[in-house]
Amino acid sequence: MNLDLTRKLAVLQATAADLRTSSVVFRDTADMVTHREFQTELAEYLAFHRSRGDVPDDPAGFAGVEVERLGRVLNSIGEFVKAQLELGQALLNPKQNSLSREQIMEGKAAADKAFTALVENQHRLAAGFLNGDLTADSGVIDVVSEL
Secondary structure, three states: OOHHHHHHHHHHHHHHHHHHHHHHHOOOHHHHHHHHHHHHHHHHHHHHHHHHOOOOOOHHHHHHHHHHHHHHHHHHHHHHHHHHHHHHHHHOOOOOOOOOHHHHHHHHHHHHHHHHHHHHHHHHHHOOOOOOOEEEEOOEEEEOOOO
16 A cells, blocks of 8 residues: 555545535536546546555545544653653652652652663654654654645
8 A cells, every 4th residue: 555645645535525515606617617527537546546456445534544543642652751751840849958868769760660661662652653654844853744
């Protein structure tokens, strides 16, 4: 399956659905003909690529599942970051003037545990992304626009 083509066709399917909804107000014959040609060409293009196995039967449905998957991955990343921030805040509480030896040892144990889990969590979270899920533009990483 061609993931990039599938995502682009999902966007076209969504556009076609919006056009179908708005087509009831088309009054100009040229607009009606163009709309019909677009729908026909898209249907033929989809059928061709489905028959070759390039795209799933429903690219828009597939993209919806992909968005849900990415949502779960991003939520996991958010939970991981939140846990790390809470650990840091607990250790660096500005209201405390001093730390006891016991607090320092507890903090060290928590930091050691977090560090040990860090690499494992990074790999687990990174495994949630497929090639083509993310884009890097000018050093900024983001989810591709098709999703």
